[in-house]
Amino acid sequence: MEGARDSVLVLTNPSDATADLVLRLLAERRVPVVRLDPGVDLHDGSSLTATYRTGDQRSTLRTPRRELDLTRVRSVWVRRPSPYGGAPGLSGQARKFSAEQSYWATGGILASLPGALYVNHPWSNRAAEYKPAQLATAQRSGFLVPHTLITDNEDDAREFAAGERGGVVYKPVWNTPYRVDGQPHSVWVREARSHEITHAVAVCPYMFQAKVDKVFDVRVTAVGDRLSGTRIDSSDRDRRYRRYRPNFTQCTPIRIPEAVEHSVAAYLAEFRLTFGAFDFAVTADDTWYFLECNPNGQWAWQPTGTTDFVARAIADQLQKGI
Template identity: 45%
Template sequence: MSQGPVLVVTNLDDPTADLVIRELHDRDVPVVRLDSGDFPYALSVAATITTDGVGGTLSTPSRTADLASVRSLYYRRPSGFSYPHLAEDDRRFAVAQARFGLGGIIASLPGCRYVNHPHRIADAEYKPSGLAAAAAAGFRLPATRITSDPESAREFIKTHGPAIYKPLAAPLYRVDGVACTVEVGEVTVEDIDERVAGTVHLFQQRVDKVGDARVTVIGDQVFPVRIDCDLLDWRTDYDRLTYSVPDLPPGTGPALAAYLTHFGLVFGAFDFAIDREGRWWFLECNPSGQWAWLEPETGLPMLAAMADLLERTTDDH
């Protein structure tokens, strides 16, 4: 096992990464933190590819990582490449070279444990793929319709209502300069008009829930947390949440493992709705989801588990 650094790839404002880096420092594990979006202004690469694999260096103003000795890579939430000084065509060219060049190097480190591999994260972020994998793993799913046809959407809501709408991805919006996202919300037949034909939408039967669960899997460890509130989407107001540690329903552990294996992940943040009969309904799995705020609320040793995984004190896989 390499005794080299842990590479943490994320943006500057990432409190979860801050906690993990502090824990690794306390263990005397070397860490190199970088944001791929800093390339090429505050990040440079000099790599070679031989029969031994990828070698060379990644350098920031304060750290240099030997690519051949990186023990693990924690891929969190890096910002995008940006070349604001270039004309549009030149900018597209430069961004493509950075994405496939630097991105390809980061994704090809020999002997490195990825948490998670950026290509596997990209695969798992497609919601239809995640729902199909969840069904194959044995999870219970709400009735779901993915469509750009207004009549298909109306028919689904009539058959399976009450229904909710979810975005298939969550790009950042700015309204009057304020960052916001499209929230999960209830939808009725009357809400559907021809604008639905403009893109693809995800509609789902609303679970008559009494609670939610966030189940965080870190390597071989599973951390279930029940979240109670009166909100449709608990992420809209954290101050109204209460937490407890539940038992997993029978069969959930193997299903979690099957899902992660399908996508080649070693970490996942799973969300479930819990109905009045105590049944858990799969909603989604975020391969880069948040988890650190749950430890002080529950006492679950999640930070230590993540540091163990990155330090590679656990069995290699």
């Protein structure tokens, strides 16, 4: 059994090409790595056992090729593991029971490894994904935040939209999978006018935000205290839409203002994050407005220099541990 505190545990799916960039660096440095997709691999030849008693905790991962003492792992990179879907061959309530038991047991074991650095801890990731929490934390961290309303009240929504002279946009608070006639659709950011708002707002909370008269967007990728900035020039209002129209987007490096750097550090500290992907809208007078922070955002789509910088920064964190 591997016992020295020298292994890095990477939780992700087998198709995660972004993770491969970091794993190659760790391999070059001869850092032992175990890659695991717990929702799948633990139903396909691997197993996980944990024991707890006063003064002692043991966790063992067995794969077809090795046995690993998880209490000696130096760091855990929580990337993009598959959802816990339950054991193959089961259906209905039995499969749901299997999936939920795996989520609460396996997820709890892997999130409670003593002495390990998490990038990021899964519970920190979850806490940092709530849009209202992001906005509140951004304000406390010193970011400028566009005027925002989250409501299920039609009158409040109309009043807000009518009161913003520059207009408002609607944004979903979560990227929920959505289908129309059986086909997958995305709910994009779109302009919302006062007269368009109806009683449908009462169905669920809607988020409306004052439009920022931006010149360009910026992605700031933070790994600990190492930051990189990418300027994004695109005509698309919703940054997610750019992945479908890459020829209409130009990405170039940009210097990050010192005030923004300080706010990024404060934001990461409050959510206990090591990694964060921050999005900003920048106006003609170089005012940076915080839009959101994805605690587990993609980053390999940026220019090669930036992608290499982020990969090295993550590899350094994982290699160093706590």
